C-alpha cells in the first residue's frame with residue numbers, strides 16, 4: 001500500500017483498484033498507517049471537486065517516515081519494488 | 092439491484108457504521124466516506140455497494156485507534172489514575188450486584204448491613220497487618236519532607252479514598268463469593284464471608300499503605316526508576332538499598348533491603364527547586 005501511495009495513487013478507492021484488495025482491508029490499513037505517521041491525509045482542492053460535481057475527497061501521501069519504511073521493505077522483499085507502476089499523470 | 096436500492100443499502104450501512112466511530116471523529120469520517128462513495132457511485136452504483144462493505148471494519152479500526160490513543164495518554168503514575176481504576180472496579184462490582192436480584196437482596200437485607208459492619212471491623216483489624224507487610228514503616232520515611240500543609244492533607248485524603256474504595260469493593264466481592272457457595276454451605280456461608288473479609292481486607296489495606304509509601308509526598312505520583320545500591324553479598328559491611336525517584340524531581344526514596352541498626356527505616360530525600368531543570372519535560 002505504501003508503494004502504491006508513493007507511485008501516485010492517493011485515494012483509498014484508487015488503491016483498491018491497483019491492489020485488488022477489498023475496502024475492508026484498504027481503509028483500516030490507511031487509518032493505521034496514518035496513526036503510525038507513515039502517511040498523512042489532507043482534503044483535496046474544493047474547486048476541482050466542484051468542477052466534477054462531487055464532494056471533495058481525502059487523499060493520502062507518504063511521509064518521510066513512510067518512505068524510510070518503504071525503502072526498508074523493498075530491501076527486505078525485492079518484489080515490492082516491482083509491485084506498482086507510477087501512475088500516469090493526465091496532461 | 093436497482094440504483095435506488097443500491098443507494099438505500101449504502102446509506103443504511105453508512106448510518107449504522109457511523110455509530111461505531113467515536114463522536115469526535117464521526118463528522119470527518121462520514122464526510123470522507125460520503126466523498127469516496129459518491130465517487131464510486133458515479134462509476135457504478137454496484138461499485139459503491141462493494142466499497143461500502145468496508146465501512147464497518149473501517150469504523151471499528153477508527154474506534155480501536157481512538158481507544159489505544161486514550162489508553163496511551165493515561166498517566167498511570169498519577170494519583171487520579173489510581174482512584175479512577177478503583178472507582179471503575181467498585182462500579183463494576185456494584186453493577187454486578189445490582190444485576191443479580193439475589194445478591195442485591197442480600198446486600199440490602201439486615202444480614203447485609205450486619206455483614207458490612209462485620210467487614211468494617213475486620214478492615215480496622217487488618218490495619219496492624221500492614222506493619223508486617225509494608226517494609227520498615229511507611230510514615231517515618233516522609234517525616235522530614237518539605238510538603239506543605241495542603242499537600243499533607245491531600246495525601247491523607249488520597250489514602251482515605253483508596254481505603255474506602257478498596258474496602259467497599261472487597262465487601263461486594265466477598266458477598267459475591269459467599270453467594271456462589273451459599274447453596275453448598277448453607278448457614279455455614281457466614282463463616283466464608285468472615286474468612287473472605289479477613290483475607291480481602293488484609294490484601295486491600297496493605298496494598299493501600301504500600302502504594303501510599305511508593306508515592307512522592309509532594310505530588311503523590313508513583314515513584315519510578317528503582318535502582319539497587321550496594322552489592323547484596325556485602326550486606327553486613329555496607330548499606331544495601333533500593334532508591335526510587337519522583338519523575339517530577341521532587342525527591343528520592345531510599346529503602347534499606349534489610350533492617351540494620353545504622354539503616355533502620357526508609358528515608359525520603361527532598362530535592363529543592365534547583366533540581367527542577369534536570370527533570371524538565
Ligand SMILES: [Zn+2]
Nearest residue numbers: 307310337341
Ligand atoms: Zn513528586
